[in-house]
Amino acid sequence: MEALTNVLFGTLRVSTPLLLAGMAVLLSQQINMLNIAIEGLMLAGAFSAVVVGAFLGNVWLGLLASMLFAMLFTLIFALFVIDLKANLIVAGLALNILAGGLLAYLLVVWFNTRGVYSPGTLDKLPLITIPIIDQIPFLGAVFSGHGVLTYVSWLSVIFTSLLLYRTPLGTHMRAVGEHKEAAETAGIPVRRVQYTALLIGGAMAGLAGAQLAIGDLTLFSENMTNGRGFIAMAAVFFGAARPGLTALGCLLFGLFDALQIRLQIGTGIPPQLPQMLPYLIVVGTLTMIAVRRKLKGTSI
Amino acid sequence: MFKKALIPLVFLVVIVALVACSSPVPAPAEEKPAATEEAKPTATEVPAVAPKKVALIIAQGGLGDRSYNDLAYSGLQKAAKDLGVEIKAIESPDPVGEGEQLLRTAAESGFDLVITLEYSHFDPLARVAPDYPDTLFGIVNIAVDQPNVVSIIFKEQEGSFLAGALAAMVTTMDGNPKVNPDKVIGAIGGVQSAGIDKFLVGYEEGAHYIDPDIEVLKAYSQGFGDPAKGKELTLAMYEKGADIVYQVAGGTGEGVFEAAEEKNHYAIGVDSDQDYIKPGYILTSMLKHVDVAIYDIVSRLNDGTLEGGVTVEYGLKEDGVGLSPMKYTKDDVPQEFLDRVDEIRLKIIDGEILVTDVTKE
Secondary structure (H helix, E strand, C coil), X not given: CHHHHHHHHHHHHHXXXXXXXXXXXXXXXXXXXXXXXXXXXXXXXXXXXXXXXXXXXXXXXXXXXXXXXXXXHHHHHHHHHHHCCCCHHHHHHHHHHHHHHHHHHHHHHHXXXXXXXXXXXXXXXXXXXXXXXXXXXXXXXXHCCEEHHHHHHHXXXXXXXXHHHHCHHHHHHHHHXXXXXXXXXXXXXXXXXXHHHXXXXXXXXXXXXXXXXXXXXXXXXXXXXXXXXHHHHHHHHHCXXXXXXXXXXXXXXXXXXXXXXXXXXXXXXXXXXXXXXXXHHHHHHHHHHHHHHHHHCCCC | CHHHHHHHHHHHHHHHHHHHHCCCCCCCEECHHHHHHHHHHHHHHCCCCCXXXXXXXXXCCCCCCCCHHHHHHHHHHHHHHHHXXXXXXECCCCCCCCHHHHHHXXXXXXXXXXXXXXXXXXXXXXXXXXXXXXXXXXXXXXXXXXXXXXXXXXCHHHHHHHHHHHHHHHCCCCCCCCCCCCCEEEEEECCCCHHHHHHHHHHHHHHHHHCXXXXXXXXXXXXXXXXXXXXXXXXXXXXXXXXXEEEECHHHHHHHHHHHHHHCCEEEEEECCCCCXXXXXXXXXXXECHHHHHHHHHHHHHHCCCCCCEEEEECCCCCCEEECCCXXXXXXXXXXXXXXXXXXXXXXXXXXXXXXXXXXX
């Protein structure tokens, strides 16, 4: 029983940055401008969270900075792909490389350190105990006691869903994604809708980075996202850019990651086998989706 | 109008970005002042011999890493000061990709000895060395079989043995809130390879030397730069009753330290003295004294006793590896444990205890 609660608790912790990044990518996919720059945005968020949080001595200001700085980076991406009609993949990759190089450079010039910046004075975002659920035996151990951003990540799924399907702005986003020219003809301010969707996503990507940097750890390290943004992107395809299904994809990956870690330890199983598990699940499910689509004869 | 204004703006952004990105190519840091200052007296004493010239190619991470590269360079600086050799550090923004070029340039610049700290240079070095038979080369952490190459290897298994022995004693001690009564400790490697398992196996043997019933949990993070994964692995080990986790995973280890602090347990650092990173939560660090090795190699060069085609091993005996002074934790453990560790150290030096080297199996 304790092993199970440990795995599930770990799942929710591991899934947090995936959910936030997943919703960011989802919004971009909904307007048909897949945000490949997600890794760079997360890194920008992680970096600014640590730097501003440590500099101002307030972790909440660090959190705010992570959103703002990631949005600033998103603005560059948006400028290229929306106004300058740059290729999505090229612009996205360029931004990822820019973020990686720029942040590594800033580490050297500002802090005279390479690889890792860990200011000892930085606090972690607080853990939250949910009053009533905390008392329930199993649920309390799984759902209570997570970091703030874990709960925010769940809210981000609800927020994204409401935004897309319950607001005029969301309808506009989906219309723009479906057929930009038609949306324009219908009088939708296409450019503004595209900017809005990318910038909201940028803020969430910043939070995803902040979760790694000041939610889970208290440091920034070069490329600390380690492909989590791309995993989130896979989840978006898994969920056909629908918030609920995408979240499910993120949670599945989180579950198998939490599981593989525990399968490696003290079981005698060769570590390579469990390590493959999460990625195997990604490949497997994506294949299943492709097959299903083919049978249905639809795309997306 | 707006769009026309945009284009120059974007160019500006790109240029700023490019400038920011291209980290200034660090000109090889010439150590003239230190070298000449000390070289003068030696030159007057022994006027016939020109000072030996030594180049050190800096590995990935570069100078300023507060670890491996800086430590190696400090050994070289000490050699310049004590022995009057001329030294030069060669830095490159991409030491891996430019391996062959760096080695050739250094070899053609008239150095007596060119030491590379970059592990990945084993391949280009094997190609470059035969072209410069009059130059001696040195490489750290891996053996390159060429008549003019000196390979510098550390017996990490011996230092890890001591770490494992200490951990095995501490994990069951009374009156220390950071440990539980379970006979379980852990170790996390970056990837599963002989180079990493060398540490883990030594650690495990050290633990079992103290108590064969100690369970040593092992896991791999699949990378050296993922602190979040390091933390998850460590938390999972703590869940299974471990209370001391040895990290052999580079930057991933930062997450191991964070987990130790969060759960009020111990971690063990590696390579350099990492005890300061989370004071009190890092029981000790398994040190590799690269500085000692570099100094030793350069002084052998200076004596004229350095020969190519050999592998020089630095273990406990040569003070090439060892445990940190435990600045923040030595009061947490009884003196008898530290005495026992020292006893084991002497036994390894005497050859009474043999530690397995998995790279030689």
